[in-house]
Amino acid sequence: MRTFLDFEKPIAELESKIDELRHISSSSELNIAEEVTRLQDKLNSMLRQTYNKLTPWQKAQVARHAERPHTLDYIGRLIEEFTPLAGDRLFGEDAAMIGGIGRFRGRSIVVLGQEKGSTTETRIRHNFGMARPEGYRKAQRLMRLADRFRLPVLTFVDTPGAYPGVDAEARGQAEAIARCIETCLDLRVPMVAVVIGEGGSGGAIALAAADRVLILEHAIYSVISPEGCASILWREGENVKTAAEQLRLTSFDLLRLGVVERVIHEPLGGAHRGPEEAIDRVGDAIAEALDELLALAEPDLRALRRQRFLTIGAAA
Known part of the structure; x- marks a missing residue:
């Protein structure tokens, strides 16, 4: 049964x-096809009107929708012969961070991404997509593997942020994220990152310091969650809508600021209503980005990547 958000009540009815x-x-023998068609047209019109004028806070709700396709859904549809690789070779395995080798449209590639899970059991197993230090160190290991064998890196970003627990901090969460970002910037191979849902804080940028950062239309990408921002600035959660607006976390805000290179349009009503179509659109965008990057020489690739991050926000 489909889950509806608060602002979707008329659509649900x-x-x-x-x-x-x-x-x-x-x-029964009643033929009511015409009435169903009329109502379906009305539904499509309502969806279009609703989703064309979403507020930043509503976009955040859509980005977190439980039925949106997650990293494993993208890997399952886009990556052939995927072989998962586990462990950071220092502490252990982190199920919140998915990584491995596979083929994307005939091209060997290393894939990384946070996995939130789609059921209560899988959400707990994957820690709701919040990776611990071992997850980010696994990401470093796989990126260095990609660099060694000259394989492009593809990442799917979907996390509320890195896990904030005491055990994670004790094992060097901040250092692990910083090293992950450093590894991204030092790669000699092309790297494409796609924000498919919620891109939260340093936990997201650890996989998104890439040559090309793509984002789905209703995904978000921000230094902090609207709730976290509201609690710090106003000491209460009532200002969460205002915080969402001020954070400039929507896809088109990010495009205007130069944080992302491309916004990938979602099916009518969001990716959760047409997951396969959404995944295929992402696949096409990734293929275009990789074709552009693979045509660049290694020194140019690294120089342009560094310059990309130095100029973010300059056009704002």
């Missing part, structure tokens, strides 16, 4: 009516 009519049509 109309979808329920359509489902009810379809059930009546299938269990």
